[in-house]
Amino acid sequence: MTGLKARALLVGALVAFAAGAVQAVTLPESCGGPVGRVEQARVNHVHDGDTVRLSDGTRVRMIGLDTPEIFWRENSAEPFGHEARDALVEILESHDYRVLLVHDRERRDHYQRRLAHLFTPDGRPIHAELLARGLAVALTIPPNDWNLQCYRDAEAQAREAGLKIWAQDHLRVFRAEELPPDTEGFRRVEGRVVRVGESDRSHWINLEGNVAFRIDHEDMVHFPGLDPATLRGREVMGRGLVYSHRGQPRIRIRHPADLQILD
Numbered sequence: 001m002t003g004l005k006a007r008a009l010l011v012g013a014l015v016a017f018a019a020g021a022v023q024a025v026t027l028p029e030s031c032g033g034p035v036g037r038v039e040q041a042r043v044n045h046v047h048d049g050d051t052v053r054l055s056d057g058t059r060v061r062m063i064g065l066d067t068p069e070i071f072w073r074e075n076s077a078e079p080f081g082h083e084a085r086d087a088l089v090e091i092l093e094s095h096d097y098r099v100l101l102v103h104d105r106e107r108r109d110h111y112q113r114r115l116a117h118l119f120t121p122d123g124r125p126i127h128a129e130l131l132a133r134g135l136a137v138a139l140t141i142p143p144n145d146w147n148l149q150c151y152r153d154a155e156a157q158a159r160e161a162g163l164k165i166w167a168q169d170h171l172r173v174f175r176a177e178e179l180p181p182d183t184e185g186f187r188r189v190e191g192r193v194v195r196v197g198e199s200d201r202s203h204w205i206n207l208e209g210n211v212a213f214r215i216d217h218e219d220m221v222h223f224p225g226l227d228p229a230t231l232r233g234r235e236v237m238g239r240g241l242v243y244s245h246r247g248q249p250r251i252r253i254r255h256p257a258d259l260q261i262l263d
Helices: 003-021 081-093 126-132 148-161 217-222
Strands: 039-048 051-054 059-062 098-102 114-119 173-175 185-198 202-207 211-216 235-245 248-252 259-261
Touching: 039 081, 081 126, 114 126, 126 148, 185 248, 202 217, 202 235, 211 217
Parallel strands: 059 114, 173 185, 211 248
Antiparallel strands: 039 051, 039 098, 051 059, 098 114, 185 202, 185 235, 202 211, 235 248, 235 259
Protein backbone atom coordinates (compact mmCIF):
# COMPACT_ATOMS: atom_id res chain seq x y z
CA MET A 1 0.00 0.00 0.00
CA THR A 2 1.44 3.35 -0.97
CA GLY A 3 1.91 6.10 1.60
CA LEU A 4 -0.56 8.31 -0.26
CA LYS A 5 -3.22 5.62 -0.29
CA ALA A 6 -2.65 4.85 3.39
CA ARG A 7 -3.02 8.50 4.30
CA ALA A 8 -6.22 8.74 2.26
CA LEU A 9 -7.68 5.73 4.05
CA LEU A 10 -6.69 7.18 7.43
CA VAL A 11 -8.30 10.51 6.64
CA GLY A 12 -11.44 8.72 5.47
CA ALA A 13 -11.59 6.69 8.66
CA LEU A 14 -11.17 9.79 10.82
CA VAL A 15 -13.91 11.60 8.95
CA ALA A 16 -16.23 8.62 9.31
CA PHE A 17 -15.43 8.40 13.03
CA ALA A 18 -16.11 12.09 13.56
CA ALA A 19 -19.37 11.88 11.65
CA GLY A 20 -20.45 8.87 13.68
CA ALA A 21 -19.59 10.61 16.95
CA VAL A 22 -22.17 13.32 16.32
CA GLN A 23 -24.62 11.28 14.28
CA ALA A 24 -28.11 12.25 15.38
CA VAL A 25 -30.89 9.82 16.15
CA THR A 26 -34.10 9.84 14.15
CA LEU A 27 -36.62 12.11 15.81
CA PRO A 28 -40.41 11.68 15.82
CA GLU A 29 -42.46 13.45 13.16
CA SER A 30 -43.93 15.72 15.84
CA CYS A 31 -40.53 17.36 16.28
CA GLY A 32 -39.98 20.44 14.15
CA GLY A 33 -37.86 23.55 14.19
CA PRO A 34 -38.13 26.70 16.29
CA VAL A 35 -41.13 28.98 15.89
CA GLY A 36 -41.94 32.49 17.01
CA ARG A 37 -39.24 34.77 18.31
CA VAL A 38 -35.87 33.06 18.01
CA GLU A 39 -32.70 34.31 19.67
CA GLN A 40 -29.14 33.39 18.70
CA ALA A 41 -26.63 32.66 21.44
CA ARG A 42 -23.44 30.81 22.23
CA VAL A 43 -22.84 28.38 25.09
CA ASN A 44 -19.57 28.62 26.99
CA HIS A 45 -20.18 26.09 29.77
CA VAL A 46 -22.26 22.93 30.22
CA HIS A 47 -23.12 22.26 33.86
CA ASP A 48 -25.07 19.05 33.27
CA GLY A 49 -27.42 17.53 30.74
CA ASP A 50 -30.11 20.19 31.12
CA THR A 51 -28.34 23.35 32.32
CA VAL A 52 -25.88 25.54 30.42
CA ARG A 53 -24.29 28.96 30.70
CA LEU A 54 -24.25 31.36 27.78
CA SER A 55 -21.32 33.52 26.73
CA ASP A 56 -22.90 36.53 28.48
CA GLY A 57 -22.98 34.63 31.78
CA THR A 58 -26.69 33.79 31.72
CA ARG A 59 -27.59 30.39 33.17
CA VAL A 60 -30.21 28.56 31.13
CA ARG A 61 -32.41 25.71 32.35
CA MET A 62 -33.57 23.71 29.35
CA ILE A 63 -37.36 23.31 29.39
CA GLY A 64 -39.27 20.09 28.93
CA LEU A 65 -36.79 17.50 30.14
CA ASP A 66 -34.90 16.36 33.20
CA THR A 67 -31.54 14.60 32.98
CA PRO A 68 -29.82 12.59 35.74
CA GLU A 69 -28.15 14.78 38.32
CA ILE A 70 -24.43 15.41 38.70
CA PHE A 71 -23.30 16.27 42.21
CA TRP A 72 -20.08 18.16 41.58
CA ARG A 73 -19.26 18.91 45.22
CA GLU A 74 -19.59 15.25 46.18
CA ASN A 75 -17.83 14.12 43.00
CA SER A 76 -20.70 11.77 42.21
CA ALA A 77 -23.62 11.47 39.85
CA GLU A 78 -26.81 9.55 39.22
CA PRO A 79 -26.53 6.80 36.59
CA PHE A 80 -26.09 8.33 33.12
CA GLY A 81 -25.60 11.82 34.57
CA HIS A 82 -22.14 12.27 33.03
CA GLU A 83 -23.23 10.57 29.83
CA ALA A 84 -26.12 13.03 29.43
CA ARG A 85 -23.76 15.94 29.93
CA ASP A 86 -21.24 14.47 27.48
CA ALA A 87 -23.99 14.01 24.88
CA LEU A 88 -25.03 17.64 25.23
CA VAL A 89 -21.41 18.76 24.92
CA GLU A 90 -21.06 16.61 21.81
CA ILE A 91 -24.12 18.15 20.18
CA LEU A 92 -23.06 21.69 21.03
CA GLU A 93 -19.44 21.14 20.02
CA SER A 94 -20.48 19.92 16.57
CA HIS A 95 -22.11 23.34 16.03
CA ASP A 96 -19.31 25.44 17.56
CA TYR A 97 -21.50 25.88 20.68
CA ARG A 98 -23.93 28.10 18.79
CA VAL A 99 -27.61 27.66 19.57
CA LEU A 100 -31.04 29.08 18.87
CA LEU A 101 -33.22 29.87 21.90
CA VAL A 102 -37.02 29.89 22.06
CA HIS A 103 -38.73 31.02 25.23
CA ASP A 104 -41.93 29.65 26.66
CA ARG A 105 -44.55 31.46 28.72
CA GLU A 106 -42.24 31.97 31.72
CA ARG A 107 -38.82 33.53 31.27
CA ARG A 108 -37.20 32.43 34.54
CA ASP A 109 -37.57 29.74 37.20
CA HIS A 110 -37.49 30.24 40.98
CA TYR A 111 -33.67 29.94 40.89
CA GLN A 112 -33.66 32.89 38.47
CA ARG A 113 -32.29 30.72 35.71
CA ARG A 114 -33.46 31.62 32.24
CA LEU A 115 -35.92 29.10 30.80
CA ALA A 116 -35.61 28.21 27.12
CA HIS A 117 -35.85 25.56 24.43
CA LEU A 118 -32.52 25.06 22.65
CA PHE A 119 -32.05 24.24 18.99
CA THR A 120 -29.00 23.74 16.84
CA PRO A 121 -28.34 26.50 14.26
CA ASP A 122 -29.98 24.33 11.60
CA GLY A 123 -33.16 24.04 13.69
CA ARG A 124 -32.86 20.61 15.30
CA PRO A 125 -34.39 20.39 18.83
CA ILE A 126 -31.56 19.57 21.22
CA HIS A 127 -33.95 18.56 24.02
CA ALA A 128 -35.63 15.99 21.80
CA GLU A 129 -32.23 14.65 20.80
CA LEU A 130 -31.34 13.91 24.43
CA LEU A 131 -34.75 12.40 25.10
CA ALA A 132 -34.56 10.17 22.02
CA ARG A 133 -31.13 8.94 23.11
CA GLY A 134 -32.61 7.77 26.41
CA LEU A 135 -30.70 10.28 28.50
CA ALA A 136 -33.60 12.25 29.97
CA VAL A 137 -37.23 12.03 31.03
CA ALA A 138 -39.81 14.45 29.68
CA LEU A 139 -40.75 16.97 32.36
CA THR A 140 -43.64 19.40 31.93
CA ILE A 141 -44.02 22.24 34.42
CA PRO A 142 -46.96 24.41 33.39
CA PRO A 143 -47.49 26.86 31.92
CA ASN A 144 -44.34 25.98 29.92
CA ASP A 145 -45.62 23.20 27.68
CA TRP A 146 -44.65 24.32 24.19
CA ASN A 147 -43.27 21.41 22.11
CA LEU A 148 -44.68 18.95 24.63
CA GLN A 149 -45.78 16.43 22.01
CA CYS A 150 -42.33 16.31 20.45
CA TYR A 151 -40.65 15.73 23.80
CA ARG A 152 -43.12 13.07 24.92
CA ASP A 153 -42.83 11.25 21.60
CA ALA A 154 -39.03 11.37 21.74
CA GLU A 155 -39.07 9.96 25.27
CA ALA A 156 -41.51 7.21 24.25
CA GLN A 157 -39.24 6.26 21.36
CA ALA A 158 -36.30 5.73 23.71
CA ARG A 159 -38.41 4.10 26.41
CA GLU A 160 -39.87 1.52 24.05
CA ALA A 161 -36.38 0.67 22.85
CA GLY A 162 -35.09 0.37 26.43
CA LEU A 163 -32.29 2.85 25.81
CA LYS A 164 -29.92 4.08 28.53
CA ILE A 165 -31.93 5.24 31.57
CA TRP A 166 -34.95 3.22 30.46
CA ALA A 167 -33.05 -0.02 31.02
CA GLN A 168 -33.10 0.72 34.76
CA ASP A 169 -35.65 -1.17 36.84
CA HIS A 170 -36.81 1.86 38.82
CA LEU A 171 -38.12 3.51 35.65
CA ARG A 172 -40.53 0.69 34.81
CA VAL A 173 -44.22 1.16 35.60
CA PHE A 174 -44.92 0.26 39.24
CA ARG A 175 -48.19 -0.95 40.60
CA ALA A 176 -49.20 1.28 43.50
CA GLU A 177 -49.30 -1.70 45.84
CA GLU A 178 -45.62 -2.49 45.26
CA LEU A 179 -44.18 1.03 45.62
CA PRO A 180 -42.00 1.18 48.77
CA PRO A 181 -43.02 3.94 51.25
CA ASP A 182 -39.53 5.49 51.19
CA THR A 183 -39.42 5.85 47.37
CA GLU A 184 -37.87 9.04 46.01
CA GLY A 185 -37.24 10.37 42.52
CA PHE A 186 -39.05 10.06 39.22
CA ARG A 187 -41.49 7.16 38.96
CA ARG A 188 -44.41 5.96 36.85
CA VAL A 189 -47.15 4.46 39.01
CA GLU A 190 -50.47 2.87 38.09
CA GLY A 191 -53.33 1.54 40.15
CA ARG A 192 -57.03 1.66 40.92
CA VAL A 193 -58.43 4.77 42.58
CA VAL A 194 -60.06 3.85 45.90
CA ARG A 195 -60.76 7.31 47.27
CA VAL A 196 -60.82 10.92 46.08
CA GLY A 197 -60.62 13.73 48.59
CA GLU A 198 -60.12 17.46 48.72
CA SER A 199 -58.22 19.74 51.08
CA ASP A 200 -57.90 23.52 51.20
CA ARG A 201 -55.12 23.43 48.60
CA SER A 202 -55.43 20.20 46.65
CA HIS A 203 -57.42 17.32 45.23
CA TRP A 204 -56.16 13.92 46.44
CA ILE A 205 -56.45 10.83 44.28
CA ASN A 206 -55.72 7.83 46.50
CA LEU A 207 -54.76 4.52 44.93
CA GLU A 208 -54.72 0.99 46.26
CA GLY A 209 -51.51 0.50 48.19
CA ASN A 210 -51.45 3.85 50.01
CA VAL A 211 -50.15 5.94 47.10
CA ALA A 212 -51.66 9.36 46.45
CA PHE A 213 -51.66 11.66 43.43
CA ARG A 214 -52.06 15.33 44.26
CA ILE A 215 -53.46 18.01 41.96
CA ASP A 216 -53.30 21.48 43.49
CA HIS A 217 -56.26 23.77 42.96
CA GLU A 218 -53.97 26.27 41.22
CA ASP A 219 -53.10 23.61 38.64
CA MET A 220 -56.70 22.63 37.85
CA VAL A 221 -56.78 25.31 35.15
CA HIS A 222 -54.57 22.95 33.12
CA PHE A 223 -57.12 20.09 33.48
CA PRO A 224 -60.19 21.42 31.64
CA GLY A 225 -63.16 19.14 32.00
CA LEU A 226 -61.62 16.95 34.69
CA ASP A 227 -63.70 16.28 37.79
CA PRO A 228 -61.33 14.35 40.10
CA ALA A 229 -64.30 12.77 41.89
CA THR A 230 -65.18 10.84 38.72
CA LEU A 231 -61.87 8.95 38.93
CA ARG A 232 -63.00 6.80 41.85
CA GLY A 233 -62.88 3.16 40.79
CA ARG A 234 -60.92 3.94 37.63
CA GLU A 235 -57.51 2.55 36.70
CA VAL A 236 -55.03 5.42 36.27
CA MET A 237 -51.33 6.00 35.76
CA GLY A 238 -49.39 9.01 37.00
CA ARG A 239 -45.79 10.10 36.61
CA GLY A 240 -43.56 12.55 38.41
CA LEU A 241 -41.28 13.02 41.38
CA VAL A 242 -42.22 10.93 44.40
CA TYR A 243 -42.04 12.39 47.88
CA SER A 244 -43.12 10.82 51.15
CA HIS A 245 -45.42 12.26 53.81
CA ARG A 246 -46.02 10.25 56.96
CA GLY A 247 -44.97 7.09 55.17
CA GLN A 248 -47.23 7.69 52.17
CA PRO A 249 -45.63 8.01 48.70
CA ARG A 250 -47.11 10.98 46.86
CA ILE A 251 -46.76 12.46 43.39
CA ARG A 252 -47.79 15.98 42.49
CA ILE A 253 -49.52 15.91 39.09
CA ARG A 254 -49.22 19.30 37.42
CA HIS A 255 -50.15 18.64 33.79
CA PRO A 256 -52.65 16.36 32.01
CA ALA A 257 -49.76 14.71 30.17
CA ASP A 258 -48.75 13.20 33.52
CA LEU A 259 -52.11 11.58 34.31
CA GLN A 260 -53.52 8.83 32.14
CA ILE A 261 -56.86 7.07 32.58
CA LEU A 262 -56.28 3.46 31.61
CA ASP A 263 -59.82 2.05 31.48
